[in-house]
Amino acid sequence: MKFIYIVAAFTGLTLISCSGTISTSKKEYHLTENSQIESDWKFDPQEWSLENQTFSGSGSAEHWAVITSKKQLPENYEITYSINLSSGNLVETMLNFDKQNYIRTYLYNxxxxxxxxxxxxNKKSDEYNKRGGPTLLNKPFNFSSNTWHKVKIQVLNKKLLFVVNDSVSIECSLEKYNLSQKGKIGFLTNGKAKIKDLRIKNL
Incomplete structure (x- = not known):
């Protein structure tokens, strides 16, 4: 009987550790020196690394470098980080990534x-029609390479707000545009990008 109890308790802990969201109402997710990138993210180590609390991604026009979280985003959340693109022309935050579908929020130089x-x-293909997708909304922004840009993304009550440098913003309804309403977070680049000060807060 005692053995059954121990097994049940261990199974419960395993399920808890393997499920849930990347951040909770009690715990904000952020990168630190001790972050275990292998335990929190899926990635190719030749494409993404973590050093000094900073993600570094290296992709190309032919093969986009992608890193995705292993846990779900909460239903309502705020993501903040700073981005620096030194080569290429695209760095993208993948929101509510589920199987192959996601919301694209990106800076395009x-x-x-x-x-x-x-x-x-589609992680198994670099074909043009199996990555990226159509633009729904855009706004002019002076996106300079080799410069740090501050990004804030908020999803609250099925409304998405995307702000860069506290000055340029776009917002939309997830329902109106038939966008993914749940899933994981990821980052994608077709060049060399650095991401620092990443924080994910449950709202």
Missing amino acids: IDQNIVIGRGIY
């Missing part, structure tokens, strides 16, 4: 825009 779009990502 060719068109000099910040963008919200509907995304698809």
Whole structure:
């Protein structure tokens, strides 16, 4: 009887540790020196690394570098971080990533825009129509390379707010645009990007 109790308790702890969200109402997620990137994220170590509390991604036009969390985002959340793109033209936050579908929120230095779009990502293919997706909303933004830009993304009551440098913003309804309402977070780049000061808060 005692053995059964111990097994049940261990199973319960295992389920708790393997499920849930990346942040809770009691605990905000952020990167520290002791963060275990292997336990929190799925990635190719040749494409992404963590050093000095900073993610470094290295992709190309032919192969986008992607890193995704192992746990779900909460239903309502706020994400903040700073981004620096030294080469390439795209760095993207993948929101509510579920199987292959996600919400695209990204900075694009060719068109000099910040963008919200509907995304698809197939990790087994680099074909054009199996990554990225259509733009839904955009706003002009002076996206300079080799410069740190501050990003804030908020999803609250099925409304998305995307703000860069506390000055340029876009917002939309997830329901109106038929966007993913649950899933994980990820980052994607077709160049060399650094992400620091990442924090994910449950709202």
